[in-house]
Amino acid sequence: MSGEVVGVWIGAILTLGIFSFLYKDNPFYKFSEALFVGVSAGYWFVVTFWQYFLPKLIDNLVLAYTLLTVEGKIDYHWVYVLGGGLGVLMLLRLLPSVGWLSRWSLAFIVGTTAGLQFTRYLESNGIIQVKGTILPLIVGGNLNTTIGNIVIVVGTFCGLIYFFFSKEHKGAFGGAARVGVWFLMITFGALFGYTVMSRMSLLIGRMDFLFSNWLGLIG
């Protein structure tokens, strides 16, 4: 029996194990779940060591040390000491007496991430999107674009009105907010529909695996 066949059988049995939960909780499901969690944890540990820790920290520090000892040069690779140091501080959470030092690492992560993302989100998801809604409401000779532009402008405007809570939602203002709610509901409906499609796709993938790869019933 080839390795591939064994792999398919293991995959099929574990798939059925996970699906068995749909009937009710059982030891077969628990075993499959525990195995998945364990294998995932082991896999990510190996990936973290070989793809992150070793090439990003150790290799760079070895290079920095080599350059210093062989050529007497101090180059930018020594900056990785800072990253490694912050990583060590993070692990100090395991020691209650000095656990507070991990906050420095967290502060660094939160600060740099916020700074990095702020400008990018502001431009890509803020300014450019606002620009994208400044559209002509009537496009001569193109009914589809005209309708599309009206939907975008009215939907954005009314949606924003709904989230404006400094004024009571009454009269024309309240009407616009209600239109905004409708747009939001349709959006959530579309998002839900896409999510259903995504989950169905995963089920189709597993079913195809069981009937094609495992049982060979579909050519």
Add this chain to the structure above:
Amino acid sequence: MNQENRQEEKSFWEKLLAIDRRIIFLFIVVAVALPLFFKVSMRIPVTPVAQGTYEAIESLQPGSKVLASFDYDPGSMPELQPMAEAFFRHCFRNDLKVIIMGLWPQGPLQANIALEEVFQDKDVKAKNLQYGIDYVNLGFTAGNEVVIDRMGHSFEESYPKDGYGTPIGEIPLMRGVRNYDNVDLIFSLSAGYPGTQEWVQYGVDVFHVKLAAGNTAVQAPGMYPYVQTGQLSGVLGGMKGGAEYETLLGIPGRAVRYMFSQAVAHAVICLFIIIGNLAFFASKKRKRS
């Protein structure tokens, strides 16, 4: 109609509301599994967003370089793998050069699986494609969006070697490829973070690269605004997007085959939603009366 019959009708709706969920699961399983056994060719209408992705690749001249970022793992294979295979078929048919990379550790491996499948095709085989000349797999590197940013200055800083350990300076396809100025299109196949959104934020809006994408259905609605603003050339959304792409290519593959199951499953779900609502309102009416 007498009082007794009305009572029976109402108890039927109440029974429906209290139906065992396992019966619904069974219906869904049958609705998904059964259509897989039938070869039904469904008409797949093509949306402008999918057309945009196709056009972005189709408009490239032979010999153009496409950077393909594989940012997903086996969990998203049913949705994204058909797109990956169709993408490779499209590129190789048009004699485009493909540079593969990954912001997810498993991404480049998914690319290799798709390549293995595509290399079985008679037309692709006939082209006698060679690694390092027609395509290259740079592998994975850690750093998420920072990788995208660094590659804007130098590919070699993020990927000094390809996925097999060869320095990229020694790979013929990578000669002359310094940064995004030397690639004609970026194609992002993504299932989450980091993925298409980060490519838009750090690639398109900073380095003004041309970007097309294929996403899971969960992610796709979040990407459509980027198409409207021109930040993205097009998006393939979920399995339906993959089926549209295969239709445009004229090579129906797995996504098209899966769409019949998808359609039947959706019809069954819609039916249950309607029945559930009817039962809810009928039982509510009974309680009032």
